Amino acid sequence: xxxxxxxxxxxxxxxxxxxxxxxxxxxxxxxxxxxxxxxxxxxxxxxxxxxxxxxxxxxxxxxxxxxxxxxxxxxxxxxxxxxxxxxxxxxxxxxxxxxxxxxxxxxxxxxxxxxxxxxxxxxxxxxxxxxxxxxxxxxxxxxxxxxxxxxxxxxxxxxxxxxxxxxxxxxxxxxxxxxxxxxxxxxxxxxxxxxxxxxxxxxxxxxxxxxxxxxxxxxxxxxxxxxxxxxxxxxxxxxxxxxxxxxxxxxxxxxxxxxxxxxxxxxxxxxxxxxxxxxxxxxxxxxxxxxxxxxxxxxxxxxxxxxxxxxxxxxxxxxxxxxxxxxxxxxxxxxxxxxxxxxxxxxxxxxxxxxxxxxxxxxxxxxxxxx
RNA sequence: GGGUCGGUGGCAGAGCGGUCAAUUGCACCAGACUGUAAAUCUGGCGGGCUUAGCCCUACGGGGGUUCAAAUCCCUCCCGGCCCA
Numbered sequence: 100x101x102x103x104x105x106x107x108x109x110x111x112x113x114x115x116x117x118x119x120x121x122x123x124x125x126x127x128x129x130x131x132x133x134x135x136x137x138x139x140x141x142x143x144x145x146x147x148x149x150x151x152x153x154x155x156x157x158x159x160x161x162x163x164x165x166x167x168x169x170x171x172x173x174x175x176x177x178x179x180x181x182x183x184x185x186x187x188x189x190x191x192x193x194x195x196x197x198x199x200x201x202x203x204x205x206x207x208x209x210x211x212x213x214x215x216x217x218x219x220x221x222x223x224x225x226x227x228x229x230x231x232x233x234x235x236x237x238x239x240x241x242x243x244x245x246x247x248x249x250x251x252x253x254x255x256x257x258x259x260x261x262x263x264x265x266x267x268x269x270x271x272x273x274x275x276x277x278x279x280x281x282x283x284x285x286x287x288x289x290x291x292x293x294x295x296x297x298x299x300x301x302x303x304x305x306x307x308x309x310x311x312x313x314x315x316x317x318x319x320x321x322x323x324x325x326x327x328x329x330x331x332x333x334x335x336x337x338x339x340x341x342x343x344x345x346x347x348x349x350x351x352x353x354x355x356x357x358x359x360x361x362x363x364x365x366x367x368x369x370x371x372x373x374x375x376x377x378x379x380x381x382x383x384x385x386x387x388x389x390x391x392x393x394x395x396x397x398x399x400x401x402x403x404x405x406x407x408x409x410x411x412x413x414x415x416x417x418x419x420x421x422x423x424x425x426x427x428x429x430x431x432x433x434x435x436x437x438x439x440x441x442x443x444x445x446x447x448x449x450x451x452x453x454x455x456x457x458x459x460x461x462x463x464x465x466x467x468x469x470x
Numbered sequence: 471g472g473g474u475c476g477g478u479g480g481c482a483g484a485g486c487g488g489u490c491a492a493u494u495g496c497a498c499c500a501g502a503c504u505g506u507a508a509a510u511c512u513g514g515c516g517g518g519c520u521u522a523g524c525c526c527u528a529c530g531g532g533g534g535u536u537c538a539a540a541u542c543c544c545u546c547c548c549g550g551c552c553c554a
Contacts (some may be wrong), residue, residue, distance in 0.1 A: 131505095135506050136506085140506080158506080161507095188505095193505075194505040195505095195507090198507075202507085214507095215507040216507080244505095284505090313505095314505090315504040316504090316505095323504095341505090342505090343505035344504055344505035345504060345505085350504070363504095363505060364504050365503085365505085365506045366503075369503060369504090369510085370502095370503065370504095371509095372508080372509045372510080373502085373503070374509095375502090384500085384501085387499085387500075388498090388499070421509080423509070425509085426509050427509095
């Protein structure tokens with residue numbers, strides 16, 4: 100059995116679950132820090148663990164290019180390679196269909212990427228994407244999908260759904276590792292009929308988990324929020340549901356309300372490198388001059404290494420002089436913040452007070468105004 | 471003492487008669503970032519206002535030439551280099 104998923108508590112559509120993988124179990128809803136190139140940028144595995152990370156991401160496209168999936172396989176797999184012993188989920192390269200749109204050609208056979216590094220060709224068929232992820236040895240692999248932009252024509256959107264279903268079938272047929280779970284990805288943009296239709300097709304193929312792709316690709320967050328409940332409900336209830344690439348804290352809360360279980364996003368690390376701190380009382384930009392003499396930690400009650408040891412003034416200084424410790428410390432804090440948020444969400448669901456928690460968070464974090 | 475080159479916005483450094491409130495970089499100030507082509511990118515950066523524009527003060531000081539000067543001339547002050 101590749102994974103086991105159990106739902107322990109629910110509150111309306113929100114769920115508290117437990118997901119067991121080959122490299123360990125954790126409770127959901129869970130946030131997964133992104134480690135695209137076999138590294139959560141600027142943060143060591145020890146620091147990740149200390150910040151509370153249970154599962155992290157890797158990327159098929161990026162690791163196939165460098166160092167190459169066979170090299171990683173020969174070195175003992177991705178876990179050994181990057182010294183992360185916990186669960187790993189690998190994305191299929193489907194997002195690069197969107198983010199590297201100018202560098203690829205796509206047809207029913209697969210995607211042809213012109214490497215963004217040196218222009219070399221990388222052909223990613225559904226079978227190849229699965230093979231790469233088997234070589235990497237992740238606990239959860241994702242089907243190759245076509246992720247269209249939110250501006251895509253309706254015809255293009257239908258095409259992406261058709262292709263993603265076709266490819267999901269081929270991925271499933273090519274998949275051989277029994278210690279790895281393969282998740283399907285539902286597309287369909289903001290078109291609810293298309294989403295439902297895609298979800299039904301995927302459900303027939305009986306995957307151990309399902310993801311919603313094609314969000315945070317240019318649409319307004321409110322549009323995503325309004326469409327998530329229907330999209331989530333269309334997925335098999337007993338299986339883990341993963342909202343790919345999302346998001347800001349308020350987006351995750353909306354998604355948990357809709358019934359999603361897994362999340363990943365580059366925001367805590369990318370924004371951390373860019374001096375942007377997430378806190379339960381709103382965001383802070385550590386480069387801003389108001390922190391120059393502030394002896395307080397970023398967040399007084401945060402247990403992370405950054406907040407236990409360092410002042411805002413010190414963080415401000417590190418970013419002013421461009422010291423690499425700044426991005427590292429803030430990434431640690433932001434990851435810790437995201438994981439504390441998830442823990443608070445789980446506790447609230449367990450005690451059937453999630454709806455109230457959700458509302459209070461938005462008020463405290465100052466996000467309520469923007470909603 | 472003589473010669474020579476130069477003094478431009480916080481710094482470095484363009485401009486060498488009008489299109490200059492002045493290119494550019496740094497610094498500074500603010501913003502963005504959603505399955506990572508991102509330790510990245512964008513905007514602001516003399517002052518004021520009735521702010522798609524207008525007015526004032528500004529390219530070492532003073533004086534001059536010109537319709538018009540950061541740009542040309544004179545002089546003073548200051549700095550680098552060379553010669554005594």
